[in-house]
Amino acid sequence: MMMTSTAPNGEPMMPLNLTPERANRPVDLVHLSRHTFGDRNLEREVLALFLRQSRQCIARLKAGPASDDRRIVAHTIKGSARGIGAWRVAEIAGEVEANAAEDGVATLVAELDRAIGDTNGFIEGLLVG
Numbered sequence: 001m002m003m004t005s006t007a008p009n010g011e012p013m014m015p016l017n018l019t020p021e022r023a024n025r026p027v028d029l030v031h032l033s034r035h036t037f038g039d040r041n042l043e044r045e046v047l048a049l050f051l052r053q054s055r056q057c058i059a060r061l062k063a064g065p066a067s068d069d070r071r072i073v074a075h076t077i078k079g080s081a082r083g084i085g086a087w088r089v090a091e092i093a094g095e096v097e098a099n100a101a102e103d104g105v106a107t108l109v110a111e112l113d114r115a116i117g118d119t120n121g122f123i124e125g126l127l128v129g
Contacts, residue, residue, distance in 0.1 A: 018087070026122035028085025035083060047123045050084050053077075054116045061109045067101035074100060077112070081119075089115045 022028045027047070036042040057077045061070060074097035081090035092112045099105050 022085070023087055026086060026088070026119040027126075028087060031085030035085075044127060046084060047127060050080055050086070051120055051123055051127075053080055054089070054120060058109075058113050058116050061096070062113065064106075067105075070105065071097050071100035074112075077116070086119045089119050 018028070018031075022030055032043055032046070036046060054077060057073050057080075060073050065073065074093045078090050078093035078097060081087070081093060089112070092108065092115050096105060096108045096112055099108060
């Protein structure tokens with residue numbers, strides 16, 4: 001069983017055995033492989049779903065929804081990112097979720113947009129190859 005560190009609210013954040021190399025990649029391919037049981041077709045399907053969902057969610061966040069909607073959308077991105085091992089995206093989405101009602105949240109949304117863009121570029125490269 002893989003151990004994970006937890007956030008103050010008890011939510012798992014990232015695997016305890018996560019190496020710096022894996023943590024700094026846009027997608028932790030070891031984590032993804034474990035969650036898809038090494039099935040490459042399933043990996044591709046999950047990554048394609050993340051591409052679509054992350055694009056839709058970031059567009060909604062950039063449109064400036066009310067704080068409750070912003071929190072829900074950020075939570076959705078956070079969960080999806082954790083599922084594929086996109087730790088940086090998950091971390092920033094968690095910050096957006098926690099600060100959804102704050103005035104400075106637009107800066108976090110812009111940071112999340114950049115992180116999603118980097119991650120999606122990496123995923124697109126995988127899906128083409």
